[in-house]
Amino acid sequence: MSTENLPGWKDLPAGGLILEPGNAENLETGEWRSSRPIHDKQKCINCLFCWVFCPDSSIIVEDGKVVGIDYKHCKGCGICARECPPKVKAITMVPEGE
Amino acid sequence: MAEKKALTGNEAVALAMKQIEPDVVAAYPITPQTDIVQYFSNYVADGKVKTEFVTVESEHSAMSATVGAAAGGARAMTATSSQGLALMWEVVYIAASSRLPIVMPVVNRALSGPINIHCDHGDTMGARDSGWIQLYSESVQEAYDNLIQAVRIAEHPDLQLPVMVCQDGFITSHGLENAEILDDETVKRFVGEYKPRFSLLNPAKPVTFGALDLQDYYFEHKRSQSEAMKNAGKVILQVAEEFKKLTGREYGYFEKYMLDDAEVAVVALNSTAGTAKMVVDELRQAGSKVGLLKPRVFRPFPAKELAETLRGLKVVAVMDRADSFNAYGGPLFNEIRSAMYDTPGPKILSYIYGLGGRDIGPADVTKVYDDLLEIKKTGRCDSILNYLGVRE
Numbered sequence: 001m002s003t004e005n006l007p008g009w010k011d012l013p014a015g016g017l018i019l020e021p022g023n024a025e026n027l028e029t030g031e032w033r034s035s036r037p038i039h040d041k042q043k044c045i046n047c048l049f050c051w052v053f054c055p056d057s058s059i060i061v062e063d064g065k066v067v068g069i070d071y072k073h074c075k076g077c078g079i080c081a082r083e084c085p086p087k088v089k090a091i092t093m094v095p096e097g098e
Numbered sequence: 099m100a101e102k103k104a105l106t107g108n109e110a111v112a113l114a115m116k117q118i119e120p121d122v123v124a125a126y127p128i129t130p131q132t133d134i135v136q137y138f139s140n141y142v143a144d145g146k147v148k149t150e151f152v153t154v155e156s157e158h159s160a161m162s163a164t165v166g167a168a169a170g171g172a173r174a175m176t177a178t179s180s181q182g183l184a185l186m187w188e189v190v191y192i193a194a195s196s197r198l199p200i201v202m203p204v205v206n207r208a209l210s211g212p213i214n215i216h217c218d219h220g221d222t223m224g225a226r227d228s229g230w231i232q233l234y235s236e237s238v239q240e241a242y243d244n245l246i247q248a249v250r251i252a253e254h255p256d257l258q259l260p261v262m263v264c265q266d267g268f269i270t271s272h273g274l275e276n277a278e279i280l281d282d283e284t285v286k287r288f289v290g291e292y293k294p295r296f297s298l299l300n301p302a303k304p305v306t307f308g309a310l311d312l313q314d315y316y317f318e319h320k321r322s323q324s325e326a327m328k329n330a331g332k333v334i335l336q337v338a339e340e341f342k343k344l345t346g347r348e349y350g351y352f353e354k355y356m357l358d359d360a361e362v363a364v365v366a367l368n369s370t371a372g373t374a375k376m377v378v379d380e381l382r383q384a385g386s387k388v389g390l391l392k393p394r395v396f397r398p399f400p401a402k403e404l405a406e407t408l409r410g411l412k413v414v415a416v417m418d419r420a421d422s423f424n425a426y427g428g429p430l431f432n433e434i435r436s437a438m439y440d441t442p443g444p445k446i447l448s449y450i451y452g453l454g455g456r457d458i459g460p461a462d463v464t465k466v467y468d469d470l471l472e473i474k475k476t477g478r479c480d481s482i483l484n485y486l487g488v489r490e
Contacts, residue, residue: 009318014258014326015197016319017296018306 025073030058033076035093037069043090050080050091066090100278100345107235107270110242110277111177111203111263112137116147117285118249120201121172121292124152124163128182129215130267131205135177157182161189168198169307171297173249175200179267180207180221187225193260194229195323196307199252200260202230203245206368206419207267208454216455217267219367223420223429229323231261231330232397234367236353238275241265243347244394246280249289250337256329258295266369268455280345288344330398351400353392354407356382360389362470363408365434366417367393370451370458377463388467393430401437408434411444413470413479417486419452427483445479451486462487 013019044066051059051066058074060067069080081091105113112134115123123142125135142151150167154160160176167174178186183204193200204222208214222232233248235241241263248261265271280288296305311319331351338349353371356378357363364374371392381388391407393400408414416435418428426432427448435446449466452458466486473479 003314006314007318009321009325012315012318012322014295014319014322015307016195016309016311016315017197018309019296019304021304021306 028072029056030070030072030074030076033071033074033096035076035078035095036071037074037076037078037080037091038094039066039069040090040092041066043088045085045088045090047085047088049083049085053079053083055079100280100284102276103279104274105238105242105277105279106133106272106274107238107241107265108133108205108272109137110238110279111245111265112141113279114242114245114285115175115203116141117280117282118173118175118246118289119147119286120149120175122150122152122164122167122174123176124154124160124167124174125176126154126157126160126178126182128157128179130207130271131177131179131182131203133271134203134205157185158189161186161193164200164202165189165193165196165198168193168200169196169297170299171294173253173292174198175202177203177205179205180209180215183221183225184209190225190228190230192308195319197258197323197326198260199258201245201248201252202260202262203241204262204264205267205271206264214454215267217269217369217419218453218455219264219418219420220453222262222264223418225262226397226429229259229327230397231257231259231327231334232395233261233263234394234396235263235265235270236368236371236392237277238270238273239277239347240394241270242277242279243341243345243349246285246288247334247337247341247349250340251330251334253292254333254337255295257326257333259326259330264368269369278345284344288341327398331395331400334395349394351393351395351403352407353394355390355392357389357391357407359387360411361387362413362467362474363389363391363411364415364417364463364466364470365391365393365430367396367419367430370417370419370463373458373460374463377460377467380460381464381467386467386471388471396430399433399437401433404434405437405441405443408438409441409443412474413447414444415447415449415466415470417449417451417466421450421453425483445473447473447479447482447484449484449486456487458487
């Protein structure tokens, strides 16, 4: 891990505090995903179960409709695919690298 | 106005806490600290303080609640001893690394096992690398004075570090002594109003405490914690200077007793220093050039100042009321000897004594001085590591 360009100890808030609310959004935490959810807009009925159950708020919804998945933060847990109603199956998990 | 009162160490500390009137105290009773919490809870129940007193189910919870209160922007305190400190362990480190200026009286008691309730320094010596400032107190007066100063030290903007104020279990905590007690108003003015840097309860300035910190930032945060400890020495002296203006009582990194022209000396923490002073007086009358050094500040460790002070001596015994079990010497001995490495200085010996509350009387300390004088005379030293007062 290269850390050379990160701020030095004198430039950080003491005590490991984070002073910028919600800055987890800037950090890429989707890197360790081993499989990726693929969303099919044609099949989707926009019940938003995936959005409700996603533990990482990685289902992107606009105007009440699922428009995509935030791969920067999605860990590939597969809960969205599991919660998608069996008759709909709009989300499928695909191994990363395929 | 100050007044003289006969108080035990625990009473004096509880009284100082009443005068400081922290926002939150979360504590659990443990011998020999119990009185502190008991007296303080009486002050709360009688409406003498407005402090929120949190009764918790263990010391782990006591320190956790104190950390939570401090992160919420409160002036927060707790108190403990021995196993209580041991049970607090993981949260003790979190208090320091989160830079929460908590003040905690610790009444020194041996750690299990075997189980024992009496004085030694194994508890706070074990916590010496937890990132807390540590002040040691010889007497009831010092325990009281150190506690009041600790608030100012902990909350100093350059530090924001927690402070342990140590005194000897039963010997000081339960022994009655005359102490000069400041009036409430003077203490309140001295400690001032606490203005926290951050508070979890301030929605206008949101802050996250305790976030995950991996290879990319942990080291930088630890480095900055280390710098705060480096800054602590100066702050401790500044606060002592202000305290002296208020009370006339002088505090520094350590106290020197008949040390300037001494040839041999003992280094001892807390109440043993009182016994040693008496022995020094006796031996001085008999013509021996003996002295005593009593460290008050163990964290940060005043290495440079100690080395400068001890360099002129011929033989020094560092007395530890705790064993490091390194088969080499006690914790105070190790650090003092390391501090002397770059200085041409005295022969330095380790004496482990008084574990589990084993009495340390004038005869024991006299034996140490006799050993030192003999080594000075003959130049022969059989053993660097010595156990004082144990049956062979």
